[in-house]
Amino acid sequence: MRPLTLEPLTAEAFAPFGCVLDPASAECRLINGGTTERFHALAMADTEAQDGRTILSLFRGQPRAFPYQVGMMERHPLGSQAFFPLTPRAWIAVVAPDRDGRPGEPRAFLVPGTIGVQYAANVWHHPLIAVGAQSDFLVMDREGGGTNLEEADYDAPYVVADPAG
Ligand SMILES: NC(=O)N[C@@H](O)C(=O)O
Numbered sequence: 270m271r272p273l274t275l276e277p278l279t280a281e282a283f284a285p286f287g288c289v290l291d292p293a294s295a296e297c298r299l300i301n302g303g304t305t306e307r308f309h310a311l312a313m314a315d316t317e318a319q320d321g322r323t324i325l326s327l328f329r330g331q332p333r334a335f336p337y338q339v340g341m342m343e344r345h346p347l348g349s350q351a352f353f354p355l356t357p358r359a360w361i362a363v364v365a366p367d368r369d370g371r372p373g374e375p376r377a378f379l380v381p382g383t384i385g386v387q388y389a390a391n392v393w394h395h396p397l398i399a400v401g402a403q404s405d406f407l408v409m410d411r412e413g414g415g416t417n418l419e420e421a422d423y424d425a426p427y428v429v430a431d432p433a434g
């Protein structure tokens with residue numbers, strides 16, 4: 270099995286795959302008479318293809334067992350998909366470039382529990398990888414017609430070591 274190195278997440282490194290949802294980097298607006306900080310527009314949903322609509326869901330992820338085998342990837346051709354942790358616990362985002370309609374060499378990012386990511390439409394990624402304990406995420410993605418899920422298996426799995434060491 271091919272080891273996957275866990276990379277630290279940066280907006281630059283993730284840019285080919287989507288965007289990072291980091292309140293600390295967002296425009297912060299003081300609203301409601303100064304009682305609330307609005308971390309504005311962490312991400313813009315891309316869900317309108319084929320009359321799609323944006324929905325917000327809660328994903329309750331059970332922790333994956335490590336070392337974790339990444340044997341498949343998926344993508345959503347018609348819409349973006351954003352994950353933002355509600356549980357302040359680090360998690361893992363695995364993405365890959367497209368290589369002639371199949372996922373190429375994956376990259377695994379360790380995402381702090383205060384930061385989310387949005388996979389751009391049609392970007393190969395692995396389904397949610399929660400780490401250590403049950404973790405809740407707000408997920409913004411697309412509801413609508415058409416086929417919005419494509420999956421592909423790797424010929425041989427990659428393996429991610431336990432972030433806890
Ligand atoms: N199936 C589903 O809604 N979730 C996946 O798309 C995922 O990326 O976790």
Ligand code: NI
Nearest residue numbers: 343345350396
């Ligand atoms: Ni997905």
